[in-house]
Amino acid sequence: MAGAALxxxxxxxxxxxxxxxxxxxxxxxxxxxxxxxPGHRAGQHVDVRLTAEDxxxxxxxxxxxxxxxxxxxxxTVERLDDGEVSPYLTDELRPxxxxxxxxxxxxxxxxxxxxxxxxxxxxxxxGIVPLMAMIRTRIAAxxxxxxxxxxxxxxxxxxxxxxxxxxxxxxxxxVVTHTLTRSQPPGWTGYAxxxxxxxxxxxxxxxxxxxxxxxxxxxxxxxxVAEALVQLGHEPRMIKTERFGATGG
Amino acid sequence: MDSHMLDGNAVAGLLQEVFALEMTTAIGTxxxxxxxxxxxxxxxxxxxxxxLRCPHCDHTLxxxxxxxxxxxxxxxxxxxxxxxx
Amino acid sequence: MxxxxxxxxxxxxxxxxxxxxxxxxxxGQYVTPDFxxxxxxxxxxxxxxxxxxxxxxxxxxxxxxxxxEFSALPTEEITVDIHCVTKWSKLETVWRGVxxxxxxxxxxxxxxxxxxxxxxxxxxxxxxxxxxxxxxxIVYEYDGEPLAPEHGGPAxxxxxxxxxxxSAKWLRGLRLQxxxxxxxxxxxxxxxxxxxxxxxxxxxx
Numbered sequence: 001m002a003g004a005a006l007x008x009x010x011x012x013x014x015x016x017x018x019x020x021x022x023x024x025x026x027x028x029x030x031x032x033x034x035x036x037x038p039g040h041r042a043g044q045h046v047d048v049r050l051t052a053e054d055x056x057x058x059x060x061x062x063x064x065x066x067x068x069x070x071x072x073x074x075x076t077v078e079r080l081d082d083g084e085v086s087p088y089l090t091d092e093l094r095p096x097x098x099x100x101x102x103x104x105x106x107x108x109x110x111x112x113x114x115x116x117x118x119x120x121x122x123x124x125x126x127g128i129v130p131l132m133a134m135i136r137t138r139i140a141a142x143x144x145x146x147x148x149x150x151x152x153x154x155x156x157x158x159x160x161x162x163x164x165x166x167x168x169x170x171x172x173x174x175v176v177t178h179t180l181t182r183s184q185p186p187g188w189t190g191y192a193x194x195x196x197x198x199x200x201x202x203x204x205x206x207x208x209x210x211x212x213x214x215x216x217x218x219x220x221x222x223x224x225v226a227e228a229l230v231q232l233g234h235e236p237r238m239i240k241t242e243r244f245g246a247t248g249g
Numbered sequence: 250m251d252s253h254m255l256d257g258n259a260v261a262g263l264l265q266e267v268f269a270l271e272m273t274t275a276i277g278t279x280x281x282x283x284x285x286x287x288x289x290x291x292x293x294x295x296x297x298x299x300x301l302r303c304p305h306c307d308h309t310l311x312x313x314x315x316x317x318x319x320x321x322x323x324x325x326x327x328x329x330x331x332x333x334x
Numbered sequence: 335m336x337x338x339x340x341x342x343x344x345x346x347x348x349x350x351x352x353x354x355x356x357x358x359x360x361x362g363q364y365v366t367p368d369f370x371x372x373x374x375x376x377x378x379x380x381x382x383x384x385x386x387x388x389x390x391x392x393x394x395x396x397x398x399x400x401x402x403e404f405s406a407l408p409t410e411e412i413t414v415d416i417h418c419v420t421k422w423s424k425l426e427t428v429w430r431g432v433x434x435x436x437x438x439x440x441x442x443x444x445x446x447x448x449x450x451x452x453x454x455x456x457x458x459x460x461x462x463x464x465x466x467x468x469x470x471x472i473v474y475e476y477d478g479e480p481l482a483p484e485h486g487g488p489a490x491x492x493x494x495x496x497x498x499x500x501s502a503k504w505l506r507g508l509r510l511q512x513x514x515x516x517x518x519x520x521x522x523x524x525x526x527x528x529x530x531x532x533x534x535x536x537x538x539x
Contacts, residue, residue: 220252312523
């Protein structure tokens with residue numbers, strides 16, 4: 001039903017923490033069991049709601065990290081030091097705890113097999129989360145769709161899903177390219193600067209191959225990448241963006 | 250360039266709450282410059298309320314204000330909204 | 335949005351919300367040490383060479399100041415609490431700017447209302463008496479530093495007795511008129527006046 005509006009009012013439902021997995025020093029994956037979860041598409045997100053004892057509530061949106069998997073849902077959360085919600089999710093939540101969430105939400109920033117390829121995914125920091133759902137969806141379907149990931153992180157230790165990406169990069173048709181913008185490990189021969197038109201041109205696909213492009217990360221990152229892609233000749237219509245604002249989501 | 254600016258994805262949940270429809274794939278025609286874009290691609294600002302702006306000309310497409318008892322939406326800046334069925 | 339009071343997130347407290355003294359903090363507000371950036375549109379970047387401030391409308395003579403002229407006007411340091419309709423209040427904020435009384439000094443007008451207008455198109459409306467008599471300033475320093483663009487620099491309005499959307503960022507002028515003219519947020523659901531002590535947040539409150 002690509003493109004068709006999905007009917008239905010969103011309702012809040014409880015979700016139980018099944019597991020908490022450390023990805024990097026600042027990010028954790030929360031694995032939830034959500035009874036009756038209707039399924040989702042890669043790129044969609046959920047709204048999470050927390051309620052304090054005095055009734056105070058805070059709501060935030062988090063991209064779904066996992067490919068559809070029954071009632072199981074994964075969110076990967078980056079801890080923002082001055083955040084109100086993320087420190088609670090990354091420091092406090094334990095298996096057995098419950099939060100409220102509603103979703104899945106979104107239809108524009110979505111990739112599913114019927115969209116096809118080639119696909120270029122450009123991630124800045126925690127912007128990798130919805131793009132990882134796309135990669136995992138492709139892998140789980142055994143699809144041969146050509147998919148390239150260009151992933152900008154501050155340092156090798158900050159690369160979210162690093163080991164999984166190394167494993168998956170061997171899969172036919174999936175190419176992973178990193179750029180590390182602040183510090184690089186000894187012997188690093190990869191890119192060591194912010195994503196620019198030159199890197200995008202080298203990573204490809206070319207504009208005339210008409211790839212579906214998905215860009216996600218902090219707003220300045222998305223703005224710079226989208227502009228560079230248009231400069232390289234990619235049609236704006238083929239570029240979908242999700243901005244995480246100033247703090248990176 | 251505003252680092253705090255978001256896009257239509259950020260209000261997907263709010264819009265679905267109001268319209269009971271997935272709205273980020275709906276296509277809006279800007280009442281200012283006539284550009285057609287999916288709502289997911291428009292600019293979103295958070296002021297006293299939420300403001301949706303045309304990514305081409307910054308014209309105010311819509312505002313959304315949540316009060317204690319209702320949600321007030323103005324779509325005055327959108328010439329037409331196309332929602333596929 | 336019904337709140338199921340039985341669902342509580344174990345261990346979640348939210349931002350440290352200071353004990354709100356009802357004599358100091360209006361109803362429904364919480365105190366924050368932060369200064370959230372809230373904007374209805376993109377931050378305009380107006381160079382000081384191209385900046386000017388105007389008083390126009392139903393006045394005997396319109397007035398205007400270049401940046402050089404404006405920054406030569408007598409200023410005051412103002413320390414006030416500010417209250418945002420999105421429920422945060424920030425106490426003891428320190429500003430420097432020119433009193434609106436100074437700008438209107440000697441102007442003849444029968445106008446009862448003033449419309450603030452800004453770069454980017456934002457407007458907000460007030461009775462003229464709410465910006466005169468020592469109640470409002472056009473400020474260009476916050477906390478001892480030039481006012482940052484994201485907070486309304488080069489210069490913004492400061493009307494601390496009302497919700498902060500009544501203090502326009504990126505101010506370019508005041509239009510005095512005998513008719514009221516609801517501004518950007520007023521036509522889109524917010525209150526026409528905005529007194530935080532009577533919790534006048536939304537149109538109809």
